[in-house]
Amino acid sequence: MAEKKDRAPTMVDAINRALHEAMDSDETIVVIGEDVGTNGGVFRVTAGLKEQFGKDRVIDAPLAESGIIGFSIGMAMNGLKPVAEMQFSGFSYYALAQIENHAARMRWRTRGAHSVPMVIRMPYGAGVRALEHHSESREAFFAHIPGLKIVIPATPARAYALTHAAIRDPDPVIVMEPKAVYRTIREDIDGIEPAEIGVSRTVREGGDLTIVSYGAMLHRALEAAESLAADGIDTDVIDVETISPLDAAPIAASVEKTGRLLIVNEAPPSFGPAGEIAMRVMEESFYSLHCPIRRICGWDIHVPFFAREQAYLPSVDRIVRAARDMITD
Amino acid sequence: MAEKKDRAPTMVDAINRALHEAMDSDETIVVIGEDVGTNGGVFRVTAGLKEQFGKDRVIDAPLAESGIIGFSIGMAMNGLKPVAEMQFSGFSYYALAQIENHAARMRWRTRGAHSVPMVIRMPYGAGVRALEHHSESREAFFAHIPGLKIVIPATPARAYALTHAAIRDPDPVIVMEPKAVYRTIREDIDGIEPAEIGVSRTVREGGDLTIVSYGAMLHRALEAAESLAADGIDTDVIDVETISPLDAAPIAASVEKTGRLLIVNEAPPSFGPAGEIAMRVMEESFYSLHCPIRRICGWDIHVPFFAREQAYLPSVDRIVRAARDMITD
Amino acid sequence: MTGHLEYPEPSTKPHRVLDANGNLVDDQTSIDDDVGFLEEAFKAMLRARRFDERLLKLQRQGAIGTFAPIKGQEAAQVGAASTLRDDDWFVPSFREKAAMLLLGVEMADIFLTAAGWNEGLAGKKGDRRLPETVPVSSQLPIAAGIAYAARLRGEDTVAMVFFGDGATSSGDFHEAMNFASVLKAPVVFVCQNNGWAISTPRSAQTASSTIAQKAHAYGMPSAQVDGNDVLAVRQVVEEAVERARTKGLPSMVEALTYRMEVHTTADDPSRYRDDDEIEAWRARDPITRVETFLRSRSQIDDAMVEVLEEQIQDEIDRAWAATKTRIAELEEQSDEVIFDHIFEDLTPPLKRQRKDFLKTGRGANDG
Amino acid sequence: MTGHLEYPEPSTKPHRVLDANGNLVDDQTSIDDDVGFLEEAFKAMLRARRFDERLLKLQRQGAIGTFAPIKGQEAAQVGAASTLRDDDWFVPSFREKAAMLLLGVEMADIFLTAAGWNEGLAGKKGDRRLPETVPVSSQLPIAAGIAYAARLRGEDTVAMVFFGDGATSSGDFHEAMNFASVLKAPVVFVCQNNGWAISTPRSAQTASSTIAQKAHAYGMPSAQVDGNDVLAVRQVVEEAVERARTKGLPSMVEALTYRMEVHTTADDPSRYRDDDEIEAWRARDPITRVETFLRSRSQIDDAMVEVLEEQIQDEIDRAWAATKTRIAELEEQSDEVIFDHIFEDLTPPLKRQRKDFLKTGRGANDG
Numbered sequence A, B: 001m002a003e004k005k006d007r008a009p010t011m012v013d014a015i016n017r018a019l020h021e022a023m024d025s026d027e028t029i030v031v032i033g034e035d036v037g038t039n040g041g042v043f044r045v046t047a048g049l050k051e052q053f054g055k056d057r058v059i060d061a062p063l064a065e066s067g068i069i070g071f072s073i074g075m076a077m078n079g080l081k082p083v084a085e086m087q088f089s090g091f092s093y094y095a096l097a098q099i100e101n102h103a104a105r106m107r108w109r110t111r112g113a114h115s116v117p118m119v120i121r122m123p124y125g126a127g128v129r130a131l132e133h134h135s136e137s138r139e140a141f142f143a144h145i146p147g148l149k150i151v152i153p154a155t156p157a158r159a160y161a162l163t164h165a166a167i168r169d170p171d172p173v174i175v176m177e178p179k180a181v182y183r184t185i186r187e188d189i190d191g192i193e194p195a196e197i198g199v200s201r202t203v204r205e206g207g208d209l210t211i212v213s214y215g216a217m218l219h220r221a222l223e224a225a226e227s228l229a230a231d232g233i234d235t236d237v238i239d240v241e242t243i244s245p246l247d248a249a250p251i252a253a254s255v256e257k258t259g260r261l262l263i264v265n266e267a268p269p270s271f272g273p274a275g276e277i278a279m280r281v282m283e284e285s286f287y288s289l290h291c292p293i294r295r296i297c298g299w300d301i302h303v304p305f306f307a308r309e310q311a312y313l314p315s316v317d318r319i320v321r322a323a324r325d326m327i328t329d
Numbered sequence C, D: 001m002t003g004h005l006e007y008p009e010p011s012t013k014p015h016r017v018l019d020a021n022g023n024l025v026d027d028q029t030s031i032d033d034d035v036g037f038l039e040e041a042f043k044a045m046l047r048a049r050r051f052d053e054r055l056l057k058l059q060r061q062g063a064i065g066t067f068a069p070i071k072g073q074e075a076a077q078v079g080a081a082s083t084l085r086d087d088d089w090f091v092p093s094f095r096e097k098a099a100m101l102l103l104g105v106e107m108a109d110i111f112l113t114a115a116g117w118n119e120g121l122a123g124k125k126g127d128r129r130l131p132e133t134v135p136v137s138s139q140l141p142i143a144a145g146i147a148y149a150a151r152l153r154g155e156d157t158v159a160m161v162f163f164g165d166g167a168t169s170s171g172d173f174h175e176a177m178n179f180a181s182v183l184k185a186p187v188v189f190v191c192q193n194n195g196w197a198i199s200t201p202r203s204a205q206t207a208s209s210t211i212a213q214k215a216h217a218y219g220m221p222s223a224q225v226d227g228n229d230v231l232a233v234r235q236v237v238e239e240a241v242e243r244a245r246t247k248g249l250p251s252m253v254e255a256l257t258y259r260m261e262v263h264t265t266a267d268d269p270s271r272y273r274d275d276d277e278i279e280a281w282r283a284r285d286p287i288t289r290v291e292t293f294l295r296s297r298s299q300i301d302d303a304m305v306e307v308l309e310e311q312i313q314d315e316i317d318r319a320w321a322a323t324k325t326r327i328a329e330l331e332e333q334s335d336e337v338i339f340d341h342i343f344e345d346l347t348p349p350l351k352r353q354r355k356d357f358l359k360t361g362r363g364a365n366d367g
């Protein structure tokens, strides 16, 4: 059993397998990005693809994020299905104009005559002792743009399921990959079906408190839930997984049971995803709330260099304390 | 009186005057942007500056938003105080990388050895029958970035006060100018003091309901408040003015009185500023809330071409209806 | 210790067939085979000019919104676009109405868009005449990607992308040129250097001697052409199209032309340029030049031009009438269509919002 | 109908003074006046090489984090940076540790940064040696703005900005080059073309014949130089610095060099390049070349090199020891410093968050 787990795929393996399968079954799929070909990606997510599918379908791009996305939009409009990699989410801002101006708008602008069925993958988030600009969580930028879907897998199986789903989607989907989880969890992915985009998943059931999270922080939320359980506090834990369009229904349903909602994510709190989740739940279940919705996030600061990055990230301890406060509130 | 009002400055005039005064009193100030010099800006906000201060201090830049901001960051680091214009906020995404990577971080990165005292002005918002990409409200992008201040004036006097304040600030400040108000309101600005950044202003007092807004929508909120008053519903109206750092205290104080909060802004609702305002008020005044906080925003769609842009914008009618619903809730 | 740094002046000379007076620049050349083309081009340019004038008039009357006139640039657009096959891709900036008309875009659709209705851009599925691009130069990497995809899918189609002199300053121009060249995409980059980017003259935009030479930074061949000489433009662009079609490789053409009108209808050029300059370019009007030539060859005369003018006015009148009818219809429809086409299928939040929208109405008080 | 499009091959030949064996390329040249410089350069390059090796060792031991080794690029950096005055601006990318050391950045600060502490980048107010830039090419427009400001404020200082071959593909390179040229900013653009951008070879990065020729697209002069020839680099860059200082104008230098190590410590070059290539470049090692030359002139001998090596090791040891002490001190301090320097003054939300932070502690369980 333990041995099997040791050999089970990491998130990197899982995405890699999904890409292989997809490219194998659909020859319109192309992969593009900096170092995605010969090098197999700086995180090895695209390893082996160039060998198998050739350099025309696995494109080692020049160093230019706006170019990569603009070029991909063009390919998507002309019969291909590009899966573009931003080497780190911190460099995707260079592509924001192309994403906002065209990827998100082409279907609308042309009243459906053209569409941009493409996937943008990007590793994001802190916790891997990386250099500056390699640790941010700016999913809110993309989630605020109409016409885009944003998904964030938390485990290898979900990464596998969401990568397949993103590729099948007829619209642009951004897959933000929590690189802190890239190699820390192994999980069986055999027989996993493509995900349904736009569905929040309940991953733990309790009755006293609802914790909502996603990405790497989901695991801290789950750890906190265990710790709370030891104290007799039972929590629902919900993985929103699709940031946009946000599925608030299961969260609202849970809150109607628990009356308490704690949101955990690693973006800076201000104008981040937690506020939106809270707003949506409030719109649906205000009268069930026993106490204010709370959020445990990063801080409104730049992610410190790695010696102090854990001081930035929500700790299990902070989650547990907040949860206890809410229960006694 | 009416005559005086006719001659009183518009928001364009007010900003223009602030820029003239500031450049006159501080020779480190430079203005840069596309068409800001000879042409005086496509909205005439920088009219007359080049004639008075010369082409080296009023720089007609090549067509490159990232370049304009990067170049300005450099000037700010070397003893100047640039006031950069993005011709329309919809083109500022090209500069987001420079803003996030450097303007917002240089002080922090160098532990205070360098700072980026610069102002980025950009007209934003819908309602002026403009072309695609000329009508968006994406203040949330900037507000989510640590190290930046974002202000949005709603009237000529506030534009004058905030422009001066932004120029005096030692850190990068983004001034988003609601172009729908550029020429529609005239207001005396003589003797107006520089604003204090980071303060929400109560612009109307009532007791039944709190409406929070900013920018062009503030005027619709005020119109709605008048209409509600006719029905005997008295509203506090608060102009947040500084989006980031957000001053939630006066809003919370008002909600402690009214128990009801309605947020009005023109960004798409999802992951927009309204969620953050709601979250902050909930954190501070949850137990005073009689009913769910509500928001009247744009929709999660692209701003339609101008024949239908009013269908996108929050209407006075929608605000009034929501307010009435909340009162009877 | 000096002499290492160098800036070699490019030797480029703009290609020209007919001079400003409609005479052959080099009387050794025969353009007898091109007279048919010139006649068609004359008609297309005149049609575009008149349409543009009507747009301007309608804008001044408040019937339509802001738009970017083409006056003066008809030859650059018609010459370039005339080289495209039906299955090639046309990727415009926001000032290509002459090319659009030539390529079959309906006047009524252009009117409808200019009047502020999204329906004006509703193309047919897979239509390869793309709508206007507003963010300057953002269409360039897209065109490169379109072209690459065509090649990967085994088509011999090309993508032709249009942009201005101002666009060449922006990062997307650079990235697109580089991608096209190094990844071998069959794109034809057509720069209409009309001397101005709103109020910014070419000299303040970039310090290179020519725009054409910028292509060399990407190992890409290029040429300068008199952009007011429709035949010269066609010849040079044809060569670029051939290179794209047969070799799958990109090139760039700089067409030297002039914007004789306002930048857009929101612009007042008197703030930044002299009438003298406009006058000088009026003498180089791309339409007059062909007209003079055709008259000199007796291909056209007053009577024919008169008939042509009437036909054009008639076509424009009918298109505008149709547009007004269409607008009246659209105004009857519910504005709930604003939620259409954001995604292939409406997402749950959008469904909810549309319901909300229908409940609260449009807010007629603000409309 | 062909022959209009052209791509003139640039004639640039890289400037070189010493060949790979340390012999004068042209025995007509006298470099007697440069021997002093070469001796200094040799020391600086050796010091940088040894420091780099120590960083690599420490990284492999887990004592510091990811960094980008400089091995092979010492001459390009030392030659270029040696031309700067104290009041000039140095604007690096992320691979300029040899230049940084030469310009007085403390080894201990570099160690501290590499160990993950923000304090390593704490400069003195107004310090003109800027810290590393991680987002490729984003430093270029900043350098142009710095230079422009210097000129506007009446200083005769220049800004020297470093970047790689990969950086030249990105929009910010293009926009910076254009701004600097058209707005006349005294910048020296130094491209270290080390053949690779992570796994992407120069040939897949761009199709231009040289990187140097890219400057011509902006009307900017440029030169190619053997980047492993420290004197040649100095000579060419000196000319660019002079042009900036005296004329206030920019230029660009392409230094042909090679990254002999991993891209960063997270990289495995065996995936994408052959050892043969590295071997070939080992023969062109920038340090050996100068060493051979200096030995041939009896400027140095075994004993001197031995002493030098010892001094360097000693300096590195002391710096690392100081760093460890500093880290121990920092580890004692409260992490509340993470809230410092976001703004000049802490904003109210940040004050509240810092209070929160202090209340809930650091979360030792995750640290």
Ligand SMILES: Cc1ncc(C[n+]2csc(CCOP(=O)(O)OP(=O)(O)O)c2C)c(N)n1
Binding pocket: B034, B063, B065, B087, B091, B094, C095, C134, C135, C136, C137, C163, C164, C165, C166, C167, C168, C194, C196, C197, C198, C259, C263
């Ligand atoms: C990215 C971006 N920045 C700014 C603008 C505003 N703008 C519209 S047209 C224009 C000038 C374009 O000049 P050029 O490329 O020469 O084209 P032309 O207008 O001469 O046809 C500017 C600055 C824009 N549309 N997009």
Ligand SMILES: Cc1ncc(C[n+]2csc(CCOP(=O)(O)OP(=O)(O)O)c2C)c(N)n1
Binding pocket: A034, A063, A065, A087, A091, A094, D095, D134, D135, D136, D137, D163, D164, D165, D166, D167, D168, D194, D196, D197, D198, D259, D263
């Ligand atoms: C904008 C941006 N995109 C991607 C990266 C990831 N990255 C870091 S270094 C590098 C390659 C840089 O190549 P080059 O400019 O030649 O410099 P070199 O590493 O050879 O010194 C890449 C792609 C980055 N840091 N910034």
Ligand SMILES: [Mg+2]
Binding pocket: C164, C165, C166, C192, C193, C194, C195, C196, C197, C198
């Ligand atoms: Mg132009």
Ligand SMILES: [Mg+2]
Binding pocket: D164, D165, D166, D192, D193, D194, D195, D196, D197, D198
């Ligand atoms: Mg390199």
